[in-house]
Amino acid sequence: MIYNILIVDDEEGIRMAIKRALEKHRIDFPFLDEPIKLSLYEAESAERALEILSDTHMDIILLDNKLPGMQGIDIMPYLNEHYPDTKILIITSFASLDIALEATKHGAFDFIPKPFTPQELKNAIEIASKQIYLNSIIKDMDKEARKIRFKFLSILSHELKTPITTLEGYIYMIKEKQLGDNIDNYMELIDKMLNKLEEMRTLIMDLLDFTNLQAESTIGEKELLSLKEIIMFSIDSQRPLAIQKSITFDIDIKSPLNIFASKNEMEILFNNLINNAIKYNKNNGKIIIKGEENDNNIIIKIKDTGIGINENDLPHIFDEFYRTVDAKSRRLSGTGLGLSIVKKMIELYNGTIEVESKVNEYTEFTIILPKIEDNKTKNFIDN
Amino acid sequence: MEKIKILLVDDDPDFSDQMLFYLNKFGYNTIYLPSQRSAESRLKDLKFDLAIIDLMMEEEDSGLQLARKIKSNYPDIPIILLTAITNETGYSLSNEFDNSPELMPIDKYCEKGIRPEVLNKIIQQLLTNKK
Numbered sequence: 001m002i003y004n005i006l007i008v009d010d011e012e013g014i015r016m017a018i019k020r021a022l023e024k025h026r027i028d029f030p031f032l033d034e035p036i037k038l039s040l041y042e043a044e045s046a047e048r049a050l051e052i053l054s055d056t057h058m059d060i061i062l063l064d065n066k067l068p069g070m071q072g073i074d075i076m077p078y079l080n081e082h083y084p085d086t087k088i089l090i091i092t093s094f095a096s097l098d099i100a101l102e103a104t105k106h107g108a109f110d111f112i113p114k115p116f117t118p119q120e121l122k123n124a125i126e127i128a129s130k131q132i133y134l135n136s137i138i139k140d141m142d143k144e145a146r147k148i149r150f151k152f153l154s155i156l157s158h159e160l161k162t163p164i165t166t167l168e169g170y171i172y173m174i175k176e177k178q179l180g181d182n183i184d185n186y187m188e189l190i191d192k193m194l195n196k197l198e199e200m201r202t203l204i205m206d207l208l209d210f211t212n213l214q215a216e217s218t219i220g221e222k223e224l225l226s227l228k229e230i231i232m233f234s235i236d237s238q239r240p241l242a243i244q245k246s247i248t249f250d251i252d253i254k255s256p257l258n259i260f261a262s263k264n265e266m267e268i269l270f271n272n273l274i275n276n277a278i279k280y281n282k283n284n285g286k287i288i289i290k291g292e293e294n295d296n297n298i299i300i301k302i303k304d305t306g307i308g309i310n311e312n313d314l315p316h317i318f319d320e321f322y323r324t325v326d327a328k329s330r331r332l333s334g335t336g337l338g339l340s341i342v343k344k345m346i347e348l349y350n351g352t353i354e355v356e357s358k359v360n361e362y363t364e365f366t367i368i369l370p371k372i373e374d375n376k377t378k379n380f381i382d383n
Numbered sequence: 384m385e386k387i388k389i390l391l392v393d394d395d396p397d398f399s400d401q402m403l404f405y406l407n408k409f410g411y412n413t414i415y416l417p418s419q420r421s422a423e424s425r426l427k428d429l430k431f432d433l434a435i436i437d438l439m440m441e442e443e444d445s446g447l448q449l450a451r452k453i454k455s456n457y458p459d460i461p462i463i464l465l466t467a468i469t470n471e472t473g474y475s476l477s478n479e480f481d482n483s484p485e486l487m488p489i490d491k492y493c494e495k496g497i498r499p500e501v502l503n504k505i506i507q508q509l510l511t512n513k514k
Contacts, residue, residue, distance in 0.1 A: 158439070161467055162395060165496040169401040172498075178404070192397060312420075312441070325394065325418045325441055 001034070003027075003059040003129055006041045008049040009091065010067050014114075015042050018062060021118035027129045036129055046070035050078070058086050060128050062112070065092040065099060073099070076106035085135070087128040091116075152320065159203060159321055159335070163196045170196075199335070206337040209268055210320070213344040225266060227257035227298060227369075228291060234270045235289075238278060246284045253291035257298050259371060261349060269345050272338045273302050273365055279334070280327065280363065281306035298371055303364035309357040317355065318343040386412040387510065390429060392422045392449060393437035393465065398495065402435070405499035411506075419445035423452055431460065432513075433506060437495075438466035447488070454488040461490040461509035463502075 007018050019040055026035035041056065043049035046067050052058075061079070065072040072090060079088060090103045093114035100111060109131070112124050170193050172178075179185040235242075235249055242249070259266070277287045285305040292299050309317060313324040321336035346353045351369035389411045393399045399415060406413045414431060416422045419440050434453055438446035450462045491505050 158467060162398075162495070165467065166395065166397045166401070168496060169398065173401065173404070178408070192400075196397065325420065 001032075002037045002039050003132065004039050004041060004056060005060045005062065005125070006043060006049060006052060006058045007062045008043045008046065008067070008072070009062070009064040010044050011064075012044070014064070014091075015044075017118075018121065021121050022125065025122055025125070027126050029130060029133070032133070036133070038125070046072065046075045050075065053079075053083060058083065059132050060125065061086055061088045063088055063090055063108075065090055065103070073102055073106065076103065076108065080107040085132070087132060089124055089128060156207070156321075160200070163200050167193055167196055203335040203337070206335045206341060209341050210337050210344075213341060213348070222260050222262050225259055225261055225263055227259055227266065227270075227300065228253045229256070230263070230266045231270050231274070231289060231291070231300075234267065234274050238271070238274055241275075242278050242287070245278065245281060247278055247281050248286055250286055250288045253289065255291075255293055257291050257293055257300070259298055259369060261369075265345055265348075269342055272342050273367075276338060277302055277304040277306070277363075280304060293371060296371060298369045300367045300369075301364060302367070303362055305362050308359040308361055308363055309355070310359055314355065314357060318353075386410065387433070388412045388414060388431040389506070390422070390431040390434040391415045391436075392417075392419070392434070392440070392446075394418055394440040395437070398437075401499075405503070409499075409503045409506075419449045422449055426452060426456060433461045433463070433509060435463045435465060435506075438464055450488040459513060461513055462488065463491045463493055463505065463509070464489045465493050465495050465497075467495045 005022065007015050009015050009018070019042070022038050022040060025038055027038070028035040041052055041058070043052055047069055049061070049063075063072040063075075072092075076088065079086065087109040088107065089110045089112055090099070090108045091112045091114060092099055103111070109128055110124050112121060170189055173189060174186055179189070231253065232251075235251075274287070274289075281287065281304045287305075288301075288303040290301045290303075307326055309324060310326060313322075313326075316322045317324070318339050319336075320340045322340075323334055323336040327334060343353055346367060346369065349369055351367060353368075354366045355363065356366075357363040387410075389406055391399060391402055391406065391413050392415075393402065394417050396417070399417070403413055403415060414429060416425065419442070422436075434450075436446040436449055438444065440446065442448070446464050446466065450464060453460060453462060490509055493502060493505065
């Protein structure tokens with residue numbers, strides 16, 4: 001990496017002295033892969049400086065305040081407006097408070113009082129360089145975050161607009177009496193509309209969970225919980241769904257699987273996984289849940305005997321809004337957010353989730369959650 | 384006279400239901416497939432006069448990928464691409480197509496939610512041009 005430095009001073013001696021001090025200087029910080037080199041440019045007047053600036057980007061300008069023609073301070077507002085990323089260091093032999101105030105007002109980064117030692121100069125350049133480097137990193141991060149946000153919003157609007165288009169289509173069919181005058185002809189269509197609305201409602205609920213997770217700040221109040229209880233409770237609440245498809249549960253959890261976690265979040269987590277195991281199962285299928293723990297971790301396996309996940313889909317199932325082709329074509333409702341919520345939640349607890357699947361045979365999720373996050377939790381559990 | 388055959392590829396079952404209803408009502412014979420993958424695997428043995436394809440299926444540009452494959456096998460088959468993309472981005476793909484038709488294997492681009500009668504006119508027009 002090379003930073004360009006423009007030296008603006010009417011005294012050739014000073015320019016030479018600055019060049020000598022900085023020419024071979026390398027700026028190194030522990031967080032840099034390689035030191036920053038300096039490339040030096042000279043201008044004997046403010047006018048000449050503006051010329052150089054118009055075709056070469058400068059990272060730092062060493063600006064003498066006292067110049068023939070335009071003064072250093074005179075060009076500060078222009079520099080600030082046109083080169084806001086450039087750090088300006090004012091060199092002045094009249095280090096009066098007035099000049100300092102005026103220059104600061106116009107955005108000078110620092111002052112170097114004349115006469116200065118080479119070390120003083122290097123120090124000032126190093127501080128400015130560090131600032132420039134960090135600012136550029138922050139800028140890149142902002143850009144990345146904006147890109148992600150845009151992508152999320154465009155997917156989201158697609159996910160919400162698609163069902164609206166579908167509902168609109170159905171409403172037109174009714175309005176235009178496409179199926180005749182008898183209202184009974186429209187019942188199937190109305191049921192489909194109600195299902196669509198239910199899907200949209202679920203999507204909104206999932207989105208709320210998801211945005212809470214994105215913020216990462218709303219990890220709920222933690223308490224000592226038995227995951228076995230959470231899982232049993234989740235099964236009971238979804239049993240009606242399972243009964244509809246004649247699905248049976250096979251549960252093998254010997255210990256209570258105690259964990260220090262938010263009840264609400266653990267419920268969302270297992271409700272999602274168990275709901276998937278029912279939804280993507282076959283009629284008369286089975287759901288096998290195994291739970292065990294060792295010194296450090298809780299390991300839970302949830303296996304269904306369902307439609308499975310195609311290997312093309314497998315790498316994407318934790319992506320936001322991803323839905324497998326099979327799930328869509330089988331008209332299984334879903335928002336494509338459930339598993340990404342599950343994954344984010346598990347990651348918040350420093351755990352992992354893995355999936356194994358064979359099309360038309362089974363899907364098995366293995367969740368590993370660390371039991372104890374720190375000693376405080378350990379004491380809490382021990383007592 | 385034999386009925387005109389339309390290939391419909393769309394992964395949204397409800398939207399496809401509506402399309403199938405109208406295409407049938409307009410007197411077409413429709414072959415429906417729910418994904419790029421399923422359409423590609425059957426492309427060789429399918430016979431159709433026109434294709435209507437959804438843009439976003441397995442991938443964001445599944446519709447375009449499929450359209451390219453159809454055009455390289457059957458260059459004369461008109462293709463209508465359906466998408467909701469304008470709604471999301473406020474950016475219209477149709478202009479892109481108009482400016483560089485050679486890049487886009489699409490004869491007509493329509494937004495999802497187009498009224499069926501309008502779509503039927505477009506189908507008729509494309510079939511007439513083909514002859």
